[in-house]
Amino acid sequence: MTHPAHLHDAARRRHEAALAAADRWRRTHRPPSPADRLTRTYATANALVWFATVTPIATAILFAQSRGFTLADVGLFGATYAATVALLELPSGAWADAWGRVRTVVLGILLTVVALLALLAAFDLPMLLAYAVASGAGRAATSGALEAWFVDALEATAPGTPLQPRLATANAVELVALAAGTLAGSLLPGVTAPLTTSAGAWLTPLATPLLASIALHLVAAAFLALRVAPLDASPARTASGRPGVRSTVVGVARDAARDPALRTLLVVQMALGAAMAGLETFWQPYLAAHLPSPETRTWPFGTVLAGGFAAAVVGTFLATRAARRFGGAYARVAAGSLAVQATALAALAQADAAWAVAAAIVGFYLAMGGTTPLLATLVHGRSVAARRSATLSAASLATFAGALVGTSVGGRVADLVGLPVVWMGAAAAGAVAALLVARLAGRGRRDVPDAARAPEEPGRARSVAGSASGQGASALEAAADAAA
Numbered sequence: 001m002t003h004p005a006h007l008h009d010a011a012r013r014r015h016e017a018a019l020a021a022a023d024r025w026r027r028t029h030r031p032p033s034p035a036d037r038l039t040r041t042y043a044t045a046n047a048l049v050w051f052a053t054v055t056p057i058a059t060a061i062l063f064a065q066s067r068g069f070t071l072a073d074v075g076l077f078g079a080t081y082a083a084t085v086a087l088l089e090l091p092s093g094a095w096a097d098a099w100g101r102v103r104t105v106v107l108g109i110l111l112t113v114v115a116l117l118a119l120l121a122a123f124d125l126p127m128l129l130a131y132a133v134a135s136g137a138g139r140a141a142t143s144g145a146l147e148a149w150f151v152d153a154l155e156a157t158a159p160g161t162p163l164q165p166r167l168a169t170a171n172a173v174e175l176v177a178l179a180a181g182t183l184a185g186s187l188l189p190g191v192t193a194p195l196t197t198s199a200g201a202w203l204t205p206l207a208t209p210l211l212a213s214i215a216l217h218l219v220a221a222a223f224l225a226l227r228v229a230p231l232d233a234s235p236a237r238t239a240s241g242r243p244g245v246r247s248t249v250v251g252v253a254r255d256a257a258r259d260p261a262l263r264t265l266l267v268v269q270m271a272l273g274a275a276m277a278g279l280e281t282f283w284q285p286y287l288a289a290h291l292p293s294p295e296t297r298t299w300p301f302g303t304v305l306a307g308g309f310a311a312a313v314v315g316t317f318l319a320t321r322a323a324r325r326f327g328g329a330y331a332r333v334a335a336g337s338l339a340v341q342a343t344a345l346a347a348l349a350q351a352d353a354a355w356a357v358a359a360a361i362v363g364f365y366l367a368m369g370g371t372t373p374l375l376a377t378l379v380h381g382r383s384v385a386a387r388r389s390a391t392l393s394a395a396s397l398a399t400f401a402g403a404l405v406g407t408s409v410g411g412r413v414a415d416l417v418g419l420p421v422v423w424m425g426a427a428a429a430g431a432v433a434a435l436l437v438a439r440l441a442g443r444g445r446r447d448v449p450d451a452a453r454a455p456e457e458p459g460r461a462r463s464v465a466g467s468a469s470g471q472g473a474s475a476l477e478a479a480a481d482a483a484a
Contacts, residue, residue: 008271032205035158038231042150043170045178045220045228049109049142050215054178055185056116056209058302061284063206071285074412075127078131078281086397087144090249092140093393099147102224102232108141109221120207132210144392146224149232151380152388164330164377168320170273171373172313180311181216185209185303213451252390255382262382263393264440265375266398271433272338276368278426279345281407283361286419288353304358311362312369314318319370332372333442335434340367342430349423402429 032040056063063076094103115134120130122128148169154161189205256262291300313405315337322333335455348360382392410422 001047015480017415029458033158035154035161038150038154038157039166039169041228041231042146043173045224046146046170047173048216048220048223049105049146050174051177051181051376052109052220053112053215054181054305055188055213055216058182058186058305059189059209061281062288062301063210064128065285066206067128068206069125069128071282071414072411073125073128075407075414077128078407078411079404080132080399081128081136081139082277082407085140085400088137088394089143089397089400090252090390093144093390093396094249094387095147096141096145096389096393099389100229100232101145104145104227104389105142106221106224106229108138108143108145109217109224111135111138111141113214113217114138116210116217120202120210138397140393144397145389146228147376149484150391153231155458163380164323164373165320167376171314171369171376175309175316175369179313181304182309183302183306185212186299186305188212190299235372239272249390251384251387252394253305255384255387255391256394259382261440262379264436265379265382265386266395268375268433268436269395269398270402271429271436272371273399274406275341275345275402275426275430275433276399276412277403277406278422278429279348279361279364280421282410282414282422283348283357286348287357287361289353290352290357300354300358304361307358308362308365311366312372313324315366315369316373319374323374324387329441330374330378331437334371334378335438335441337367338430338434338437341371342427342434343362345423345427345430349420349427359453380468388431 019217060076064077069077092104092108111134115131115138118134119125119131147167150431153162154163154166176377186209188208192208193205229257287301287304319333322336323330326332344363344367346362347363348357351357351360379392379395380388410425413425414422
């Protein structure tokens, strides 16, 4: 017969176990905080935009070649695209700060849809260049505006929230979308070949990723207009308090003139843009030269690029852990990531087999996944809240200035002496970026220096800088741009 005391002890243990289980459930199933919901909204919107953007990326150069365009034509397209972005970056960023950041992103998406329609109709160089101008205008309009909205909305919703981990989370989601989009786009020509081969010269298997991209861009625009635009407080300022485009551009120029760290970052962005343009513009024909029947077997291109983006997800988390381990030394970790990117480009120049080409590309993106959120966090620490979009546009402008050199010179060099020389030039540019960031970190500066230099909004600027530093840290930014 069981003693009553034993029954009481058993009941007490069951009660304690139930309380512990309930406590664990509350900790793991607590409702998301406002900052969490905001991060999810931003990550979703950003992923939709980039999924649409990269759907045709794995076969874009092959599509251009199928229309009779040469690598020199592709290089001219890249230079025109980069020049258009460079001309419109700062004005569009200032416009976003004044008119509304989410509205500006939606406008940029619609411009991209128009550009894709132009590319579908492109059979001669003028039409290809028209696509370059329209897509460059769309890219300039979307550059940095959504991220600027998120950073300021996060600061308003949850002041002091560490920024870098949330940017890293959004970057990881973006990279998953990039991988899925490139893989899906690379499979479309093979899947749709029976339906499109007899549809006419303009609707070929290689054109189907462009059609899919148009539809996906419209979905992204609808999500932004319905779910994100109502949260955008930037246009709520009074007309008299809303900064003008000219004054915003002048303010960003003044910031760069006063801040040596920001100037260094812009040069880093330029070097990084040249390095990335060398890879992202010309890797497809280089891989095709090492593959049998690349015209009908497009899946390897999507697989390689999707693998690169998947590796970048890993690189994002590795870099975040490394920065935390080294006390928030973002500049030092970013310098290491840039050095790995330069090494991968040098290895690509020596690759003589498809697997070696693929491995070098994946290695480049592994390091890029770490570089992007680290540099992004650091540049936000140098930004004035009222000019955040314009400051990010200045960094993007520097990137595209470098890309302009990389694509225009790279196309000619590729035709004259071959792509390995292009890769070595890109590796040199990446090494310059790594050395500059390492030099900046070696000056003994804080990685996110004091932002009191912003007299217009000293409280806001200092608060954002503090949240960007996370645990207290070190300097810079740059959003790595997926290829157009």
